Structures are given as C-alpha cells and as structure tokens.
Amino acid sequence: MLAEKYAERIQRTLSKYPDKRSAVMPMLYIAQEEYGWVSPEGINEVAVICEMDPTQVKSIAGFYTMYSEQPKGKYWLQVCTDLPCALRGADEFHKALKAELNVQEGGTTADGMFTIEHVMCLAACDKAPMLQCNFHFHESLDMDKMKTLIEQWRSEAAQTK
Amino acid sequence: MTQHIIYREKDIANIHQFDVYTQNGGYDGYKKALSIKPSEVIDEVKASGLRGRGGAGFPTGVKWSFIPQNEPIKYVAVNADESEPGTFKDRQIMENNPHQLIEGALICAYAIQATAVYIYLRGEFWDLGHELDKQIDDAYKAGLIGKNVSGTGWDIDVYTHLGAGAYICGEESALLNSLEGKLGQPRVRPPFPAQKGGGLYGEPTVVNNVETLAAVPFIMREGAAAYKVIGTEKSPGTKIFCLSGNVTKPGNYELPLGTTFRELIYEHAGGIADGKQIKAILPSGASGPIVPATDQVLDTPLTYEDMDKIGTVLGSASIIILDETVDIVWAASKMVKFFKHESCGKCTPCREGTYWLDKVVDRILAGQGKAADVDLINNVAKNMAGTTLCALGDFAANPILATIRHFPDDFKKHVDVVQVEESKPAVKAPARAGGAAQGRAGRASATSPTSSGD
Numbered sequence: 001m002l003a004e005k006y007a008e009r010i011q012r013t014l015s016k017y018p019d020k021r022s023a024v025m026p027m028l029y030i031a032q033e034e035y036g037w038v039s040p041e042g043i044n045e046v047a048v049i050c051e052m053d054p055t056q057v058k059s060i061a062g063f064y065t066m067y068s069e070q071p072k073g074k075y076w077l078q079v080c081t082d083l084p085c086a087l088r089g090a091d092e093f094h095k096a097l098k099a100e101l102n103v104q105e106g107g108t109t110a111d112g113m114f115t116i117e118h119v120m121c122l123a124a125c126d127k128a129p130m131l132q133c134n135f136h137f138h139e140s141l142d143m144d145k146m147k148t149l150i151e152q153w154r155s156e157a158a159q160t161k
Numbered sequence: 162m163t164q165h166i167i168y169r170e171k172d173i174a175n176i177h178q179f180d181v182y183t184q185n186g187g188y189d190g191y192k193k194a195l196s197i198k199p200s201e202v203i204d205e206v207k208a209s210g211l212r213g214r215g216g217a218g219f220p221t222g223v224k225w226s227f228i229p230q231n232e233p234i235k236y237v238a239v240n241a242d243e244s245e246p247g248t249f250k251d252r253q254i255m256e257n258n259p260h261q262l263i264e265g266a267l268i269c270a271y272a273i274q275a276t277a278v279y280i281y282l283r284g285e286f287w288d289l290g291h292e293l294d295k296q297i298d299d300a301y302k303a304g305l306i307g308k309n310v311s312g313t314g315w316d317i318d319v320y321t322h323l324g325a326g327a328y329i330c331g332e333e334s335a336l337l338n339s340l341e342g343k344l345g346q347p348r349v350r351p352p353f354p355a356q357k358g359g360g361l362y363g364e365p366t367v368v369n370n371v372e373t374l375a376a377v378p379f380i381m382r383e384g385a386a387a388y389k390v391i392g393t394e395k396s397p398g399t400k401i402f403c404l405s406g407n408v409t410k411p412g413n414y415e416l417p418l419g420t421t422f423r424e425l426i427y428e429h430a431g432g433i434a435d436g437k438q439i440k441a442i443l444p445s446g447a448s449g450p451i452v453p454a455t456d457q458v459l460d461t462p463l464t465y466e467d468m469d470k471i472g473t474v475l476g477s478a479s480i481i482i483l484d485e486t487v488d489i490v491w492a493a494s495k496m497v498k499f500f501k502h503e504s505c506g507k508c509t510p511c512r513e514g515t516y517w518l519d520k521v522v523d524r525i526l527a528g529q530g531k532a533a534d535v536d537l538i539n540n541v542a543k544n545m546a547g548t549t550l551c552a553l554g555d556f557a558a559n560p561i562l563a564t565i566r567h568f569p570d571d572f573k574k575h576v577d578v579v580q581v582e583e584s585k586p587a588v589k590a591p592a593r594a595g596g597a598a599q600g601r602a603g604r605a606s607a608t609s610p611t612s613s614g615d
Contacts, residue, residue, distance in 0.1 A: 004568050009510075010511050016320045016322075018362060019341075019362070020340075021341065021342035021343075022340060022341055022342045023342065025284075025322070025323065025325055025339070025342065026322075026323065026344040027322070028325070030523065046594045050342065052342070059344060060342070060343075060344065063327065063345060063505075064324070064327050065323030065325070065326030065327070065343075066284045066285070066325040066326040067325055082246045082495065082499055083247070083404055083406075083443075083447060083449075083481060083492060083495040083496055083499070084246055084247045084405035084481050084493055086412075086489070087405070087407055087481070087482075088404040088405075088406070088407075090295075114366070119326070120244075120246075120328065120403070120502055120503060121244060121245070121246040121247070121328075121497055122285050122548070123243045123244065123248060123249040123252050123283070123285070124249055124252075124285075124413045125246070125247050125248075125249050125250060125405035125406075125410035125411065125479075125481075126403070126404070126405055126413070127513075128405075132285060135284075135285065135287040135288075136288060136290070137285075144264070144424070147516075
C-alpha cells in the first residue's frame with residue numbers, strides 16, 4: 001500500500017497544496033515508482049489519497065506522456081525526434097537504436113530490459129541526438145556511445161538481480 | 162557582450178551555489194525590494210521596460226500591476242514548462258544560476274504580496290526539479306523565504322511542482338489547471354489569471370516565465386535605468402537566443418535585444434554547419450512563422466518590433482536554422498506531428514485540424530498528394546487560426562500557412578511528381594483518417610492504448 005510505504009513523502013507532498021487534488025500528479029509518480037507503471041491498483045490508491053474518483057485519476061494519467069499505462073522495460077528509452085533534433089540526425093539515431101536492440105517503435109525487448117519510443121521536444125536541442133532513460137537525460141549521443149550505455153545498463157541490471 | 166545578466170555562470174564560477182551567489186550581489190535586489198513599498202517595486206520593473214520572455218512579450222511590470230491589492234490570497238506561478246521545439250534556455254538558467262530565478266520569483270511575490278510561489282517544471286526536468294528543491298531549502302535556511310521575511314510581516318512559501326509531459330501546460334491557464342490536479346487544458350478567459358476567479362485556486366495569480374523572472378534581480382539591484390540602456394527602446398535588455406538546427410555551434414547565446422540574425426548565426430555560432438548555405442529560419446520554434454533567410458531577414462534586428470515587420474514573431478527566441486538541403490515540406494510535417502500530438506483536445510478546430518493536416522501533409526510528402534491537397538491544408542490551417550481558446554490553434558496553423566506562403570516550390574516538387582505518376586493505377590489510396598484518437602486528444606478520455614501517440 002502506497003499510503004503506508006510512502007507515508008512521509010505523501011504527507012510532505014500534500015502539505016504543499018491547499019487541496020488534495022493538486023497532489024494527484026506527484027502521487028501518480030509514486031504509484032509508478034512502486035508498481036513500474038500506473039496500474040489499476042495504483043490508480044485506486046491515488047484516488048483515495050487525493051479524494052478523487054478513480055476515473056478522474058485515470059484521465060490525468062492518460063493525458064500526460066510520462067505516466068506509463070502499461071508495464072515497460074526496466075529501462076524506458078524516450079528518444080526526441082522533433083525537428084531540431086531531426087536536423088542533427090535524431091531520426092537515423094532512433095532507427096539505428098531500434099535495430100541494435102531489435103525492437104519496434106513502442107516495443108520492449110524480449111528480455112524485458114528496454115522499451116523504446118520517440119517523444120516530443122525535451123529541451124535539449126543543442127545536444128542532439130539525445131534521449132531520456134527513466135527520466136534522466138543522455139545527450140550528444142551516437143551509436144558508439146549508445147552501445148556503451150546499453151552495456152552499462154545491462155551489467156547494472158545483472159548486479160541488481 | 163562583456164557581462165551576462167542572466168547567464169552569470171559564464172562570468173562567475175559556481176554561481177549555482179548559494180554562498181557564491183550571495184557573495185556576488187545575489188539576493189541584494191530582493192533585499193532592496195523588501196526595504197521599499199511593493200508598489201515601488203512594480204514601478205521599478207515597469208520603468209525597466211522588461212517584457213515577458215516566454216513568448217508573448219507582455220510588459221512584466223504592467224502584468225504585476227493587474228493584481229488587486231485587497232485580496233488576502235495571491236500566487237506567483239513560475240512557468241518552467243519549457244517545451245517549445247528549439248527552446249532550452251530556462252533549463253540552463255535553473256541548472257547554472259538557480260538562485261537568480263528564486264530571487265526573481267521572490268521579488269515578484271513581494272511586489273504583489275503573494276502568499277506562495279509555485280514553480281511548475283516540465284516533468285522531464287526531473288533531476289533539475291529535485292536540485293531546485295535543495296536550492297530553495299538554502300534560501301529558507303537563510304531566512305529569505307518563510308514567515309515574517311526581514312521583519313516585514315510578510316510570509317512566503319516556495320514550492321516546485323513537476324508536470325508530466327504536456328506542451329500545452331506551458332499555456333498559462335492550462336498550467337494552472339494542471340497545478341490544481343485537473344487536465345492541462347486552457348481555460349475560457351475572462352476572468353484572466355490576474356483577476357479574482359481566474360488564477361490558481363481562483364485567486365489572483367501572476368504567471369511569469371523563468372527567463373523573465375531571472376532578469377528582475379538585476380533590475381532591482383542596478384535600477385531600471387541600467388537595464389534600459391541595453392537593447393532597444395521598445396525591447397530593452399538582453400535575451401537568450403536558443404540556436405539549434407544546422408549551425409556549427411548550437412547553444413544558448415545571451416545577447417542584447419537588437420542583435421541581428423547575421424551576427425548571431427555567423428559571428429557567434431560559427432555559421433552554417435558543413436559549409437552549406439542557409440535556407441530558412443524558424444525564429445520562434447515550431448509555433449512562429451518560418452521566414453526565408455534573405456539578406457533583408459538576416460540583417461533584421463532581433464526585437465519584438467522588428468520581427469513583426471518581417472512577418473514573424475520573436476516569441477521565446479528559439480531559433481531553428483534550416484540549411485539548403487532541408488525539404489520544407491518535411492520540416493512542416495515534423496512540426497504538424499508535434500502539434501497533433503500536443504493538442505489537448507479541448508477545441509475542435511485544433512484537435513481535428515492538426516489530425517487532418519498531418520494526414521494530408523504525409524500524403525504530399527509520400528508523393529501521393531495532388532496540387533489541390535496543398536490548397537486543402539492551407540484552407541484547414543486558415544480555419545484553425547484564431548478559432549481556439551488558446552494560441553496553440555494559431556501556432557499549429559503556422560507550420561502550414563507560412564511554409565506554403567514562402568516555399569511554394571517545395572510543395573510543388575512533391576505534387577508535381579504525382580501528376581506525372583497519376584496515370585499509373587497502382588498508387589495506393591491514402592489511409593482514411595479515423596478520428597483523433599492517437600494523440601493527447603484521445604488520451605484525454607483515457608481511451609488510447611498508446612503512451613506516446615504517433
């Protein structure tokens with residue numbers, strides 16, 4: 001249960017706002033952290049905490065791209081392919097990355113390690129190609145750097161198993 | 162330029178640290194503000210001529226003066242949602258000189274006698290938002306934020322709030338809705354955010370961009386007159402120009418307003434990459450009209466008033482450079498896809514219009530369009546402009562209206578191919594548009610299984 005496990009963080013967050021509903025976005029992040037995605041039970045728990053209807057919580061989760069409405073790979077790679085990045089090779093990079101990991105757009109690798117999708121502008125246009133992995137930015141990439149990162153993540157995951 | 166007003170990290174190492182910031186005049190502007198009447202602070206900012214750096218260019222001091230004095234609860238909402246394609250300036254401010262934003266927000270809060278400041282960061286600034294919390298704590302510990310600041314009897318709190326990936330939340334009324342835990346969709350105005358009933362939780366609220374507020378400490382510390390000598394009469398001060406695309410040295414350049422495109426691109430950013438020729442400029446990301454890079458355009462000073470003269474806008478000055486090899490129809494398609502994904506789905510012209518623009522531009526780009534298709538998208542775009550609750554409808558029309566106006570030959574090349582090939586029976590009919598269920602518009606009702614739209 002989120003309410004018990006994250007009691008202190010939830011309380012601190014709720015204290016920022018004059019009403020509970022305002023905390024729905026940070027609460028959805030907590031639910032995603034706990035369950036790996038905004039699962040039905042996560043939605044229901046957030047609804048109780050924020051005194052909202054689960055349907056309202058679900059509509060918030062669906063509106064924003066950073067809430068995952070289905071399970072993702074351990075590493076969620078979001079590549080910016082918007083115009084400024086695309087002018088600096090982001091489309092080719094995105095394509096090569098999918099080929100490297102043998103995965104389709106929006107798909108997850110068979111071992112459950114990587115999900116790849118393209119996203120809209122991430123405010124890093126001068127450092128294209130770039131991506132965010134589990135909300136952390138990686139910039140000025142090429143496939144060589146990417147292969148090193150993938151190896152790093154693989155060994156990191158092997159260690160935490 | 163010898164000295165930076167915003168990007169002071171270029172002149173002073175480690176200015177992101179509280180101690181270094183305060184040793185170099187940091188929070189002096191705030192302390193000066195606290196020693197005078199709130200109305201005098203507003204007068205000083207008015208006198209500086211500072212205009213909103215988020216895109217609209219509205220005079221900042223005037224905006225603050227709209228807040229009614231007699232309301233007990235008032236808010237400052239800092240717009241750190243930076244999401245326009247080509248914009249990455251606010252991020253650098255918050256990474257390298259965060260206390261200057263906090264100080265600017267506090268000066269604004271004191272001037273309108275606000276009760277709280279909410280800094281709304283786009284969710285992707287996840288690491289940055291958590292760092293900013295620490296910087297805010299430093300200011301609390303120093304007694305700059307909290308109860309009875311400097312014995313003035315005024316209480317203030319500062320909080321960060323992370324969004325979760327929605328361009329529309331940079332629109333001020335959508336930002337307020339998002340902060341309230343509602344869908345990030347624009348509100349009907351009036352009432353405006355500054356008015357009772359129109360702001361955060363219905364209370365009068367100033368919504369200012371990060372760069373705008375980061376300019377305020379200098380104005381308070383050095384005085385409006387010192388600020389006004391920089392830039393032009395109607396566009397005073399420095400501006401951060403975010404340069405991206407086909408330039409040798411993309412990046413953020415803080416320069417006086419009035420700098421020309423030519424100086425920016427060729428003197429500061431090393432010219433066009435790979436020795437190519439420049440073809441076009443998007444002065445304000447995807448949302449402002451494109452302009453061909455003629456000599457006249459290149460020699461135009463970057464000011465609010467001069468951009469108007471060449472039929473475009475300064476906006477947030479997210480300048481995207483396109484070289485001679487770029488197909489403008491491809492660029493238009495990229496921008497249309499952005500707006501299709503980011504339309505919040507509230508207003509029909511934008512929700513449906515972006516969808517249809519995307520379908521037909523793709524058809525043209527695939528060599529399956531007809532000359533009439535170019536007229537069709539022009540017509541769809543015209544019917545979007547000015548018909549929506551927020552400016553996104555106009556923004557989304559620009560990638561079509563301005564590209565067709567300035568680069569008709571790029572479109573003609575694609576449809577000409579079709580006219581030759583039309584006798585062949587094998588040309589596949591374009592897929593039928595099935596309703597706007599793939600973008601945010603669809604997800605607003607939580608019906609779409611995709612998490613990133615197209």
